[in-house]
Amino acid sequence: MSNTTTTLLKTDGLNALSAVMSLTFQSLFYGIYCMVITACAYVLLKKRPQSRSNLLMLGGIFVPFVLSTSYWAIQIAEVDVLIETCFVHRDRRNEVTLDDYATIPNAIVLINYIISDAVVVQRAWLLCKAEYAKVVYLTMTFLTFTGLTVFATIGIRIALIIIPSNHNPLRVAINFMQESTLLFSLVTNFTATGVISHMAWRHRRLIKEGLSRLKTRATRTQRVLALLIESGLVYCIFGALVVVFSLVRLPFGTVGDIYTPVQVQIAGIYPTLIVVLVALEQTFNKTASIKFTTIRVDDIRSNREPELAADV
DSSP states (O other), X not given: OOHHHHHHHHHHHHHXXXXXXXXXXXXXXXXXXXXXXXXXXXXXXXXXXXXXXXXXXXXXXXXXXXXXXXXHXXXXXXXXXXXXXXXXXXXXXXXXXHHHHHHHHHXXXXXXXXXXXXXHHHHHXXXXXXXXXXXXXXXXXXXXXXXXXXXXXXXXHHHHHHSOOTTOTHHHXXXXXXXXXXXXXXXXXXXXXXXXXXXXXXXXXHHHHHOGGGHXXXXXXXXXXXXXXXHHHHHHHHHHHHHHHTTSEETXXXXXXXXXXXXXXXXXXXXXXXXXXXXXXXXXXXXTTOOGGGOOHHHHHTTOOOOOOOOO
16 A cells, blocks of 8 residues: 555545544534424423414524534535545545535524524613613624625635635635634624623612612522523633634644534524523513613612513
8 A cells, every 4th residue: 555545544534533523522512402492492382382472483593403403414414425435435535525515505504603693682782772882783783794704605605616626716715704704703792791791780789789679570680681691601602612723733624623513503502592591581571671771769769669671
């Protein structure tokens, strides 16, 4: 066996190992996603099965689930084709394979980032638009940039199918767009979670100063805010890991190559998990858009219960 053949076999083996590892971790998170989506459907249908808002919400969370399921199925097919062409029918390894055409649906699944970011931006808008309008608008701007880079990525993928070339400048552009999507998504979530955290801190301070008699109601509100903040921070950490892992080199690429498919599943889990958490607190329509500005000093002094209005 020549040195060239040995090198090719080693390279193919490392590529197959990377693909199998990535698929394994992705399958784990996809299984978690299936459990979360099932719990969400059960909670929403049990709560108010005839509610139009619940049905729309249910339909909305199934969009990223369908995208994630399609992405996972394509990854399984890609790994199967990779193993076959690398170890069974090596004479076909340079032919056009499924991987060449799977790049388009793999780019379409990035819409999950838009949906997950939109959920946290919506929470920030409903909670903080009165007090922090400028920050919320800035968050919306970052969300817009995330959407633009995602659709640009899809467009470039289509162009690369039409005009295939190893030296096509669009291949440089696709890497830039993909990295930009991750960065804008990360900044969007950090900004939105940060402004919600500050609002929660202000609300907690007001409660401590003069509203201890409303402890039960306040505790429920704080619990929902804590769920939003903690889940947002965890999602931000996962998003930051994508950037960090893309810089960690391995003999067969980067850690980011293995982890990125996992992040796609997490991007679908996040908005679904938010719906489940808030619905279980039975406060999705009432608590998610509480106007904390309606808590007035006069209410505290006059010993009246402040209004906690909600926008449905």
